[in-house]
Amino acid sequence: MPLSFAAPSSAAVPVLAVDTSQIDETLASLDAPQAAAARSLGFTGALGQAALLLDDAGRPALALAGYGDAKSRERGRFHLAAAAAKLPAGDYALDGGVPEKALASEALGWLLSQYRFTRYKSGAANGARLVAPEGIDAAQIEAMAAGEALTRDLINTPASDMGPEELSAATKALAVEFGARFEEIVGADLLDRNFPMIHAVGRASPRAPRLLDLRWGAAGPQLTLVGKGVCFDTGGLNLKPGSSMGLMKKDMGGAATVLGLARMIMALELPLRLRVLIPAVENSVSGESFRPQDILTARNGLTVEINNTDAEGRLVLADALALAAEEAPDLLVSMATLTGAARVAVGPDLAPFYTDDDGLAAGLSAAGAGAADPVWRMPFHPAYEAIIEPGIADLDNAPAGGFAGSITAALFLRRFTAGARYAHFDIYGWQPAAAPARPKGGAGQGARALLAAVPDALGL
Known part of the structure; x- marks a missing residue:
């Protein structure tokens, strides 16, 4: 569904964001009936509260949105979205109370609060539409909302309807929409074109593995995005337990996120x-499954010992990264729902990223804070390189011991980038419990931070 701002209108109901420290002053500024109505509704300015006040004719005249206090706002984001979800249908316009530096993120949160995943069950948005506040880049915010909606839709779709072929169709549709070029390499052609690890991971499934390739733009520096597209992950022969397999429709969250970011760009x-x-690919189980202790040769010639078939994401990414690096892009970024270790380290709300470029890292951290898209830098720790070297082959896809799992996975991927300027995001791609502007389900992470950081990173 389109997530867009309402057209400016004199009929739009003004919305006043109220800090709890300003509640007495705010109520004193209202006429007596409205102040009495706000008090009767128990409005205190707490985060998430909303009160719609009427004029003498019974028409909506003012909406109060609880904005909490500085300390409570530090513990979350998209604060107005919680109030927006409680307002009746209609057009609204912000009329004060939101700091200028927070206007863009609050406006984005309001748009994202309208998102509903309706492919299998109807669910209309609440209809409280926001007029774009003055001083923000409305087109950019609408583009970010549309990109996030695409990412959420792709992740939320179950694997029965979002296999490699359907992910390909979604990528092709995006290419057609924006006049981009699209190519795919499917099945046995992956071997002919030297993508052996993509083929090995996906060959057990009746749904043919493939490499999707979208290109857009004719001039300027090159940005290459690589997204893990494991449409379902059983774990392969190292079969996951049922409790770990339940969310594996989201294992293509990296692909969904780079497609959402591409849409924004x-x-x-x-x-x-x-x-x-x-x-x-789909990491499935059959007589064609790749096996523990197999040794695979990647596109760039490195050999990889398979010590766990459930560490398949780094294998398919390796071939794609090797292809990307052959062009020496100005910036190479991978995004993947790669390791449980990342979730243990930073939880589901932060997107950890790795890069050797200190300037890029600083730009991403600052951009993430400004775009309400929190990211956290993790280290390419050189001392752990030996952990991913098994002795019998160049690399080990699943080192024993379990230490530093996200770091060793990132170090593994870096071996396929041929020294390119590189950043890797180990994202979760899922909102485990509903929060303002973020329903439970698929979620993009890191895309807005990258969107904001890329212009400086590439000198645009």
Whole structure:
């Protein structure tokens, strides 16, 4: 569903964000009936509260939105979205109370609060539409909302309807929408074109593995995005227990997120050359499954000992990264729902990222804070390189011991980037409990931080 701002209108109901420290002053500024109505509704300015006040004719005249206090606001984001979800249908316009530096993120949160996943069950948005506040880039915020909606829709779709072929169709549709070029390499052709690890991971499924390749833009620096597209992960022969398999429709969350980011970039017509690579597979179980102790040879010639078939994401990414690095892009980024270790380290709300570029890291951290898209830098710790070297082959896809699992996975991927300027995001891609502007389900992470950081990173 489109997530867009309402057209400016004199009929839009003004919305006043109220800090709890200003509640007495705010109520004193209202006429007596409205102040009495706010008090009767128990409005205190606490986060998430909403009160719609009427004029003498019984028409909506003012909406109060609880904005908490500075301390409570530090513990979350998209604070107005919680109030927006409680307002009746109609057009609304912010009329004070939101700091200028927070206007863009609050407006984005309001748009995202309208998101509903309706493919299998109807669920209309609440209809409280916001007029774009003055001083924000409305087109950019709408592009971010549309990109996030695409990411959520792709992740939320179950694997029965979102296998490698369907992910390919979604990528092709995005290419057609923005006049991009699209190519895919399918099945045995992956071997002919030297993508052996993508083929090995996906060959057990009747749904043919493939590499998706989208290109857009004719001039400017090159940004290449690589997204893990494991449409369902059984774990392969190292079969996951049922409790760990239940959310594996989201294992293509990296692919969904780079497609959402690509949509933002193309909609905003950033002056760059964009390439999106997605290895799309289903890690299944059959007589064709790759096995523990197999040794695979990657596109770039490195050999990989398989010590766990459930560490398949880094294998398919490796071939795609090796292809990306052959062009020496100005910036190479991978995004993947890669390791449980990342979740243990930072939880579901932070997107850990790795890069050797200190300037890029600082830009991403600052951009994430400004875009309400929190990210956290993790280290490419050189001392752990030996952990991913098994002795019998160049690399080990699942080192024993369990220490530093996210770091060793990132170090593994870096071996396939040929020294390119590189950043890797180990995302969760899922909102485990509903929060303002973020229903339970698929969620993009890191895309808005990258969108904000890329112009400086590429000198645009």
